[in-house]
Amino acid sequence: MRPPPWRIGQIAKRTGLSVRTLHWYDEIGLLTPSFRGESGYRLYTAADVARLQQIVSLRQLGFALEEVRACLDSPDFSPLTLIQRHLAHSRDRMEAQRRLCDRLEFLAAHWGETETVSVEELLQTIEEMNVIAKYYSPEQLEQLKVRGEQVGKARIRQVEDEWPKLMDEVRTEMEKGSDPSSEVVQALARRWMSLIHEFTGGDAGIEKSLQTMYSQEQSIHGTDLKAMQPMMDYIGKAWAAAK
Amino acid sequence: MRPPPWRIGQIAKRTGLSVRTLHWYDEIGLLTPSFRGESGYRLYTAADVARLQQIVSLRQLGFALEEVRACLDSPDFSPLTLIQRHLAHSRDRMEAQRRLCDRLEFLAAHWGETETVSVEELLQTIEEMNVIAKYYSPEQLEQLKVRGEQVGKARIRQVEDEWPKLMDEVRTEMEKGSDPSSEVVQALARRWMSLIHEFTGGDAGIEKSLQTMYSQEQSIHGTDLKAMQPMMDYIGKAWAAAK
DNA sequence: CCTTGACCCTCACGTTGCGTCGGGCCGTAC
DNA sequence: GTACGGCCCGACGCAACGTGAGGGTCAAGG
Incomplete structure (x- = not known):
C-alpha cells in the first residue's frame, strides 16, 4: 500500500x-x-x-x-426523503420475505422427518396454504403459528388422528337419529368443541374465519367440508342444548 | 372464459x-x-x-x-432439500434485510424532525454506525435498540447534552489535581457511572464492548476518545475509592 | 367492402450490477 | 531474455421479464 x-x-x-x-x-x-x-x-x-x-x-x-x-x-442534495422512501420499500420487502420464510418453514416442518416428498404432495399443500391464507388475516396466521408452536407437533398429529374418528362417531349418531340432547351426543359435542377450542386458542376471530372457510370451501386437506356442514349443525344443536 | x-x-x-x-x-x-x-x-x-x-x-x-x-x-423429484436450501437462503436474506431496515430506521429516527440533512452528515453517521457495529455483536445492537426505545428520544438528547458538561467538569477537577476520593469527584463519578449504566442497561457485555471501543478508536461522534482515556482512569479510581 | 379497435404475432433492445471469458500489453524478477 | 502476474479493453452472459416497433387477425359496424 x-x-x-x-x-x-x-x-x-x-x-x-x-x-x-x-x-x-x-x-x-x-x-x-x-x-x-x-x-x-x-x-x-x-x-x-x-x-x-x-x-x-x-x-x-x-x-x-x-x-x-x-x-x-449534487452538493445540496438532502437524502432524508430518499432514506424514508428506502425505509418504506425495505420494510415492504422484509414483510414479503418474512411471509415467504413462514411458508417455507411450515413446509419444512410439515415433513420434518419424512425422507422423500413428491411434487404432488408439495403442490397439494401449497394449494391448501393458499386456501387457508384466503380466510385468515396475516395477524391471525401469525397467531395460529404461535399457537401451533405452543401445543407442539406431537399433539397436532394426535388431533389429526382424532378428528376422523370423531367425525365417524358423529356421523354414526346422526344416522342413528340420536337426539342431540342425549348424553352420548353431548359427550361428542364436548370433544368436538374442545378440539376446535384447542385449534383457535379461544380466539373468536379465528373461529369466525374458520367457520367462513368451512362454509365457503368444499374440500380441504382431504376432508369433504360439504359433508361436514350437517355435522356442524348437529353438534351446534347439541352444544346449544347443553347450555 | x-x-x-x-x-x-x-x-x-x-x-x-x-x-x-x-x-x-x-x-x-x-x-x-x-x-x-x-x-x-x-x-x-x-x-x-x-x-x-x-x-x-x-x-x-x-x-x-x-x-x-x-x-x-422430473417425475421422481423430491423437493424437500430444495425447500430446506431455500429456507436457509431466505432466512439469510431476511436477516440482511432486517439489519438494513434497522440502519435505515436509525437514520430516519436520528433526524426525525430535521428539515434537511446534508450528505456529509449522512456519511458521517454511517461511518459512526460502522465503527459501532465493529464492537457490538448483533444481539447487543438489538439490545441497545430496545433500550433506546425504552428510555425515549427526549432522554437521549438530554444525555447527549449532559455528557460534554460532565466531561468539562471532570477535566477541570483533574487539572486542579483534586483527590479522586474527595466528595466533589465522588459526585462526578456517581453521575458518570449513572449515565454509563443508563446506556448499558446494566449489561456487563455491553459495557465491556463499550470500553473496548473507547480504547481502540480515537474519535467518535465528534468526541476525542483518546483524551477521554485519562478521564476514565480518573473516574475509575474515584469509583474504586468509593467502595 | 372497408374501417375500426381489440387482440395477437415475432423480433429485439433495456433493465441492474456486475462475473467471466479472450486476446494482448506492461512490469518486474530471475 | 523470458516467465509470470497484473492490467487493459471489449464483449457476452445472468434473471425475468418490460417495453416498444412493425405488422397480421378477428369480429362488429357503417
Whole structure:
C-alpha cells in the first residue's frame, strides 16, 4: 500500500470490491480515477479512495448506483426523503420475505422427518396454504403459528388422528337419529368443541374465519367440508342444548 | 372464459400474469401451449392452465424458473432439500434485510424532525454506525435498540447534552489535581457511572464492548476518545475509592 | 367492402450490477 | 531474455421479464 496513486488491484484488495466493479464504476462515470499511467493503468489518489468509501457506505444502505451518484454529485442534495422512501420499500420487502420464510418453514416442518416428498404432495399443500391464507388475516396466521408452536407437533398429529374418528362417531349418531340432547351426543359435542377450542386458542376471530372457510370451501386437506356442514349443525344443536 | 382452448389474453387475466410472462415461459419451454391456431395464436388447454397454476404456486415459494422446471419435469423429484436450501437462503436474506431496515430506521429516527440533512452528515453517521457495529455483536445492537426505545428520544438528547458538561467538569477537577476520593469527584463519578449504566442497561457485555471501543478508536461522534482515556482512569479510581 | 379497435404475432433492445471469458500489453524478477 | 502476474479493453452472459416497433387477425359496424 505504498505510494499513492495506487493501481486498481490494490484498491480492490483494500475495499473488498472486485476489479470488475471498479471498472464498472469507471465506465458509468461514478468513480473515474484521477490519473492514468502512460500504459493506460488506472491510478487512484487518496481522494478517489475517499469517494469510493462514500460509495461503499451508501451502497450498504441498499441505494442503487444512480442514487449514490445523485447523493454525491449534487452538493445540496438532502437524502432524508430518499432514506424514508428506502425505509418504506425495505420494510415492504422484509414483510414479503418474512411471509415467504413462514411458508417455507411450515413446509419444512410439515415433513420434518419424512425422507422423500413428491411434487404432488408439495403442490397439494401449497394449494391448501393458499386456501387457508384466503380466510385468515396475516395477524391471525401469525397467531395460529404461535399457537401451533405452543401445543407442539406431537399433539397436532394426535388431533389429526382424532378428528376422523370423531367425525365417524358423529356421523354414526346422526344416522342413528340420536337426539342431540342425549348424553352420548353431548359427550361428542364436548370433544368436538374442545378440539376446535384447542385449534383457535379461544380466539373468536379465528373461529369466525374458520367457520367462513368451512362454509365457503368444499374440500380441504382431504376432508369433504360439504359433508361436514350437517355435522356442524348437529353438534351446534347439541352444544346449544347443553347450555 | 368460454370454450377451451383459451387465447393468451384470457389466461393472463385469469392468472394475473402478464402476456409477456406467458410469452417468456413459452420461449424457455417452461409452458408451451398445446396448440396454435392457424393464425399463430397460442391456444391454452385446461391442462396447460393446470400446469401454469403449478408454476405460479412454486414461484410463490421464491423458486427460480429453472427450479420450477426441475420440479415439474422430473417425475421422481423430491423437493424437500430444495425447500430446506431455500429456507436457509431466505432466512439469510431476511436477516440482511432486517439489519438494513434497522440502519435505515436509525437514520430516519436520528433526524426525525430535521428539515434537511446534508450528505456529509449522512456519511458521517454511517461511518459512526460502522465503527459501532465493529464492537457490538448483533444481539447487543438489538439490545441497545430496545433500550433506546425504552428510555425515549427526549432522554437521549438530554444525555447527549449532559455528557460534554460532565466531561468539562471532570477535566477541570483533574487539572486542579483534586483527590479522586474527595466528595466533589465522588459526585462526578456517581453521575458518570449513572449515565454509563443508563446506556448499558446494566449489561456487563455491553459495557465491556463499550470500553473496548473507547480504547481502540480515537474519535467518535465528534468526541476525542483518546483524551477521554485519562478521564476514565480518573473516574475509575474515584469509583474504586468509593467502595 | 372497408374501417375500426381489440387482440395477437415475432423480433429485439433495456433493465441492474456486475462475473467471466479472450486476446494482448506492461512490469518486474530471475 | 523470458516467465509470470497484473492490467487493459471489449464483449457476452445472468434473471425475468418490460417495453416498444412493425405488422397480421378477428369480429362488429357503417
